[in-house]
Amino acid sequence: MVLDELADRTVLTTREYATPDRLNARIALYAYQEPRHDLVGSAVRLLHRAPGPVLDVGCGPGHYRAALRVDRPDRAAIACDLSMGMLLVAGSPALVADAAALPVRDASCGAVLAMHMLYHVPDPEAGVAELARVRAPDGTVLLSTNGARDKRRPRDLHDEVVRELTGGPARRHLTRRFNLEDGERMARRHFRTVERIDFVSTIAVPDPEPVVRWLGSMGDAAPALLGEVRARITAIIEREGTFRLDAHAGFLLCR
Numbered sequence: 001m002v003l004d005e006l007a008d009r010t011v012l013t014t015r016e017y018a019t020p021d022r023l024n025a026r027i028a029l030y031a032y033q034e035p036r037h038d039l040v041g042s043a044v045r046l047l048h049r050a051p052g053p054v055l056d057v058g059c060g061p062g063h064y065r066a067a068l069r070v071d072r073p074d075r076a077a078i079a080c081d082l083s084m085g086m087l088l089v090a091g092s093p094a095l096v097a098d099a100a101a102l103p104v105r106d107a108s109c110g111a112v113l114a115m116h117m118l119y120h121v122p123d124p125e126a127g128v129a130e131l132a133r134v135r136a137p138d139g140t141v142l143l144s145t146n147g148a149r150d151k152r153r154p155r156d157l158h159d160e161v162v163r164e165l166t167g168g169p170a171r172r173h174l175t176r177r178f179n180l181e182d183g184e185r186m187a188r189r190h191f192r193t194v195e196r197i198d199f200v201s202t203i204a205v206p207d208p209e210p211v212v213r214w215l216g217s218m219g220d221a222a223p224a225l226l227g228e229v230r231a232r233i234t235a236i237i238e239r240e241g242t243f244r245l246d247a248h249a250g251f252l253l254c255r
């Protein structure tokens with residue numbers, strides 16, 4: 001059986017998300033985003049009127065929960081993640097728990113977030129069902145993930161290098177495990193209403209490093225392969241001035 005590294009609990013908690021470092025390398029690419037989308041600010045606005053408590057599932061270092069607490073200090077906001085390293089940064093109250101088996105009563109949460117995390121759940125639809133189970137009758141679930149074509153250009157470039165240099169199969173990317181289009185289909189099976197909000201942008205980098213670091217921040221990328229990717233992006237920047245890629249994320253607001 002091939003290990004599905006993108007959803008393996010040990011790989012996720014000891015390598016990918018043992019600390020926020022790899023996630024931060026990924027987020028750094030958005031410094032070159034145009035227009036800039038403030039996903040955390042948008043989530044705060046959308047959830048302003050939601051009742052508490054708030055449960056931020058797969059909270060990572062807790063950016064969403066921190067902003068939600070500033071906006072509505074009257075609501076309890078609980079950090080939840082598989083990784084103890086992430087929860088140490090996110091702060092308390094915190095739950096070490098799996099999105100597919102939340103230790104939370106049915107219909108008990110006024111707002112449930114699952115931001116850019118369902119692609120790591122072995123069965124993403126089981127995760128969606130679990131979020132629906134814990135949502136209070138007047139509560140809201142907010143999911144986010146990337147569209148199927150998000151950052152296609154560097155992903156394709158990386159896969160091309162892997163095939164040419166190793167003859168091996170291309171890497172399985174997060175957006176192929178679970179993307180916005182999959183999420184919308186699944187959410188419609190578990191909620192009465194689903195509103196989709198798209199965030200489309202372009203990222204244009206003037207040097208290859210942010211893209212190489214983004215690719216190197218996922219999985220076990222071999223330095224030789226990343227070196228070749230760097231060389232190809234450098235050649236594109238020499239020709240075109242920047243390396244441009246399309247980014248596409250989205251929210252699903254579910255009730």
Ligand SMILES: C[S@@+](CC[C@H](N)C(=O)[O-])C[C@H]1O[C@@H](n2cnc3c(N)ncnc32)[C@H](O)[C@@H]1O
Binds near residue numbers: 062082
């Ligand atoms: C890409 S990060 C997103 C962090 C945060 N939600 C954000 O958008 O900034 C994914 C997070 O989900 C967590 N995670 C992965 N699988 C999980 C699961 N099955 N249950 C709970 N958390 C999980 C990881 O440890 C990591 O902190």
